[in-house]
Amino acid sequence: MILPKLYAIADVGVLTARGVGLREFAEGLRAAGVSLVQLRDKEGAPQEVLAHAAVLTEVFAKTVAVGDAHPYDDEAVVGRGHPEVLLIMNDRADLAVLAGFDGVHVGQGDLGAADARRVLGRSHSLQSLDEWGTGLVGLSTHTVEQVFGAGDADYVAVGPVFATGTKLDAEPVVGLDGVRRARALTRKPLVAIGGITRENCRSVVDAGADSVAVISGLLVPGETVEKVARDFLAILG
Numbered sequence: 001m002i003l004p005k006l007y008a009i010a011d012v013g014v015l016t017a018r019g020v021g022l023r024e025f026a027e028g029l030r031a032a033g034v035s036l037v038q039l040r041d042k043e044g045a046p047q048e049v050l051a052h053a054a055v056l057t058e059v060f061a062k063t064v065a066v067g068d069a070h071p072y073d074d075e076a077v078v079g080r081g082h083p084e085v086l087l088i089m090n091d092r093a094d095l096a097v098l099a100g101f102d103g104v105h106v107g108q109g110d111l112g113a114a115d116a117r118r119v120l121g122r123s124h125s126l127q128s129l130d131e132w133g134t135g136l137v138g139l140s141t142h143t144v145e146q147v148f149g150a151g152d153a154d155y156v157a158v159g160p161v162f163a164t165g166t167k168l169d170a171e172p173v174v175g176l177d178g179v180r181r182a183r184a185l186t187r188k189p190l191v192a193i194g195g196i197t198r199e200n201c202r203s204v205v206d207a208g209a210d211s212v213a214v215i216s217g218l219l220v221p222g223e224t225v226e227k228v229a230r231d232f233l234a235i236l237g
Contacts, residue, residue: 001128003155003189004036004086005205005236007213008229012041012052018219022052025218026059028225030085033233036211038105040090053089053099060085088136093119096135103136105157113139113152126154138191142171147182157213158182160194161204165216170194176207183208198231205236212236 008029015025029037039056041049088103089096093116096104104116111119120135139153142160150156160173174182179192192209197217204212212232220228 001126001154001189003191003211004034005211006034006229006232007036007038007191007193007211008034008218009038009040009090009193009213009215010052010056011215012039013043014215014219018216020219020225022055023059025225026056029218029229030059031226032229034229035084036086036088038088038090038213039101040215042090046092046095049089049092049095050099053087053095053101056087057100060087086136088138093135093137096120101135103138103154105138105140107140108142108146113137113150117152125152140193141182142174144181144185147185150186150188153188155189155191155211156182156186157191157193158209159192159213161192162195162200164195176203179204179207179209198228198235201232202235 010022010025012022015022037056039053041052044052086102088105089099089101090105091107091110093104093111097120104120106113106116116137120137122135126136136154138155138157139150140157141147141150147156147158158174158179160170161175161179163173164170173194183190189210190208191211191213192204193213196204196212196214201212214232218225218228
């Protein structure tokens with residue numbers, strides 16, 4: 001399974017703190033050609049989360065007509081109208097279903113990956129994105145043991161790679177060596193997260209990550225989200 005190299009995270013709390021609207025942020029991502037976005041809303045009540053999900057769904061609603069260029073290669077074309085972007089819900093598999101999102105990303109303290117798959121209506125792991133049907137399941141990991149035990153997830157996230165101020169309860173930094181160790185332990189798509197910027201993202205991919213998840217690194221004073229996202233995409237290749 002091939003994931004896009006840039007995994008943008010729309011963190012409602014971070015955006016609010018920076019004075020950036022969710023719609024503005026999403027429109028910048030879309031204009032840049034970002035094709036994988038996670039909605040993270042840790043504080044919102046379910047109806048608030050669904051309202052934010054509706055904003056992303058609306059921004060990325062345009063479908064690709066038959067014969068048009070598609071953002072995924074031939075081995076990774078996804079279904080349901082060929083959306084231009086995969087939308088992933090953080091934590092809540094039930095809200096992912098209600099929002100019509102393409103998957104869920106869970107942490108170590110959330111619903112397990114296997115249970116999340118059952119909520120999404122799937123009974124097996126995905127081998128390619130064109131099988132996704134009712135949803136991807138991603139899992140955050142921070143230790144070798146957690147990576148080794150991530151068999152029920154479709155992709156594995158590892159981090160924080162670098163120090164990050166996005167999460168007050170962040171796990172200890174794993175560094176590039178942590179990415180290398182995770183890469184050696186799994187053949188699943190590997191997403192690196194934590195403190196990733198334009199300046200260091202290439203080193204993370206070189207260490208073995210298939211994709212880099214970015215939150216505050218997309219919010220650079222004096223630069224548009226579109227411009228920063230385009231830079232990431234160019235650097236990651």
